[in-house]
Amino acid sequence: MGRERQIQKNEETRKAIIDAAVSIGLEEGFEELSIRKITDRLGYSAGIVYHYFKDKQEILDTIHNTTSMEMMDVVDACVREDRSFAENTKVVFKMLSEISIYEPEMFKLILLNRYSPNNESIQTWLKMIRHCVEIGINSGELRDVDSEIVSYIMLNSFLVAQMIIAEKDDIDEKMIEHVFDTELDIILNGLLNKEE
Template identity: 30%
Template sequence: MGIADRKERDKEELREKILVAAKSLFLEKGVEKTSIRNIADQIEYSPGIIYHYFRDKNEIFHALHQGGFSQMMEKMQVLRSVRNPMERLKAMGSIYVGFALENPDMYDLMFIKEAPIDHVYNSEHDNWKEGGGTFEYLRMTIKECAEQGHFKGHDLEPLTYLIWSAVHGMVSLNIRKRCEVVLPERQNTIIREGLEEFFKILDRL
């Protein structure tokens, strides 16, 4: 069975090559402006071959999309050592922002780019990787905060959404270049400073 295995590996290898090439091109020129022919050129194969490994361009997008969530969850692992839920919540915000600033194009892919319409939620669909897991973790953390006496008088589900939105908003406005309206001398630091203000607010809730 070694031969079949090796063939399987070879196939997997080319699939991986396509993904690596697609990722570098997507992040460099954007999804829309990267053509199948560009990817084929990079891996030195004909364009047609790509359709033997992915149904269409969207499927390539999705494969990378999933990879992004794995990558982010990886970074979140350090939160395990943070016992105090409010500290954990704030640390989560820092990690989230850090990930977004270090991988702006991947973040764009994950949270800003329009999700292709034909995104079918089949049985194999792993909600954890697709971001639901991260939100679930945020929800749990906020619930723990509430149990420790925070967020009195608040409805936790919309509050969770608001907290996520605040951080996402700062990051996405920056990524999509809507920050020119901010005072020029503060544009580079506005996200981290905004996060600081956010922490001050959270501490008082």
């Protein structure tokens, strides 16, 4: 029973460190995150933090991986089999756009991979997009295209559009909607099977 309690305590401490790091990152930006800020927030010694994580980068990687998987689950739940490729694409891109606007630090962490050299999450996003493209091709909704190349183009197009939005200081909901609709129109007009 003592061992189980110790395992639980270790998990709770590790989670507290991650939660504090996320809070600091969202408040100040993840580039401002430091072990000192985490220890100050939690009232822990640096030794405790270093017992669970070798350095700040490991904390950032853990946040990146965990948050990416959580986001992937949310996105996956939004994609529905009874919707067309275009409808699913619009729902997913809209949701990710809202994250980029309302939680820009999380967007930088998850999709721009700004604070973590870990490339696995981008590969996971590309795999998900490629799967959706292949479903669209197989159903006849999309032209017969190279799904791998198209998934890269779609993700890059989305990321560039979000970077444009992020650069604007005076952007409003109407402008965001316009950028979003333009991006989606360009992607879908190149992919959708046109009736002769």
